[in-house]
Amino acid sequence: MPRASAEAPAETRSDDNPAGATASVRTRRIREFARDVLGYESFRPGQEAAMQAVVSGRDTLAVLPSGAGKTAIYQVAGQLLDGPVVVVSPLIALQRDQVERLTELEEQAGAAAQLNSTLSAGDQREALDGLRDGTVRYLFLAPEQLAKPDVVEALAAAAPALFVVDEAHCVSAWGHDFRPDYLRLGNAAEQLGSPTVLGLTATAAPPVRAEIVERLGMTDPEIVVAGFDRPEIRLEVDHHADAHGKEQGVLDRVLAEIGDGRGPGIVYSATRKGTETIADELRERGLRARHYHAGLNKGDREETQRVWMEDELDVVVATTAFGMGIDKPDTRFVIHSEPADSIDSYYQEIGRAGRDGEPALAVLVYRQEDLGLRRFFAAGTPAEEELQQVAGLVAAAPAAGLEDGVNVKTLREETGRAATPLVRDLNLLEQVAAVVLDEEGAAHPAQGAPPPGAAAEQARELAEHHEKVDQSRVEMMRGYAETTECRRQFLLGYFGEQLDEPCGNCDNCSAGTAQENPGPDDHDTPFPVETPVEHSEWGNGVVMRVEDDRLTVLFDEVGYKTLGLAAVVENDLLRTRP
């Protein structure tokens, strides 16, 4: 049983729960509604556990992959709660979709409405009034709406029963999807009378989860992580000592798969040049191969997507630009000629194989040196003077009569620097609350912004933190490539979903090295998984993984580090924290 998912709730009565006095009554009602209204024959992994937790009034974080039915959780739970549901969602298009879907079910489910800046004042008023008088059961809004005191007041008056935060990982500075608007959501929930909070995300790295829980102010939350396992994908890593051997290894793998009729497939290369070279080599060997990267013109890219979808290719050799929004369920293999920048990216990329549920293959063709590729850290840490100059120009904009803010074009003219680092600087300054970016990407001074010098210092520190974290993510990729244990246990463990037995469908399981290692719980170690620890140099962290002779710890400041257990014990490097 996955450790993070719901325990069977005790059959204690709580007569004031509108969803049902006991867990079994609530279970029956959840199932009835899901079947009768949504047409569910069965639940996807994690869905029912999350619904159960929410209707028993418990704050819940549901970490489920894309397409795993996260919206059904609040659609169903919302039916059994005594009060409306407020859903915060960053994308207006997504809000519109949800409202339309719920409107189709209006008779059984109650009306849905949205609240965002594209609506007229009258429509906004109507949505809030509807929520208060009970005609609107689901209200979708953009996070910035919660900055408006009158909106918060109107929402509070409606006494919502459930506060849903979609794309909850946007609250975390760990990811690259951070949205400053999300930082106010914890406070907002409190102002709304502390309804049950439901966070939803598909990005499950443990530090992101911890930050979501903290920043949304969740109390003793149920954390449901499920559905990440893709047992149909066989996992393999091919090790090579030198660059030439590795290139040959990639070609051999592709030729073997296609030769045995196990195509089509995707080869991911880290560089545009790499995609061209590999595609050329494969064509020379008689395969139908094309390369794809963001530097090609739109016509070429669309043509490659079209022939790929229409089964006219054996292989696409691509950068990670290929894949988003391109769904070919019968993709039989994904081969990486270089490691991805993180386990998160890697798992997403190999997940494009075998979506039809038939056997598929993921191979990482690995050379240790590739982990050091400059591409991972190409941006580097920006200079403080440059950040200060940008912050100063934005701060001076209102006085200079620039009411539309400062855009990148203006900054280029003023600083003589290129667009890419300027955009990065603006994003960093936004994250330290020095500037606000509008929908056109123009920068305005934030309310209560620190002076440019202080803002620049904070932004540089944040950039350094990002860089350390990015490096530590690469280290986890090394861990995956070099482990002798079951690779699926490694991957799922990273996402916080425990697989009790070795999978039997990875190269280490086949070679017999995986079975020899006991599971993490069986290790006789002073530092079991999830122990909070303190390191003399790296500060506080949490043990993420235990192997025979080493530990992987996730530190708040420096990210993942792997430590030899003998050295830890001998030199007293780690202390457990209470």
Ligand SMILES: [Zn+2]
């Ligand atoms: Zn395995």
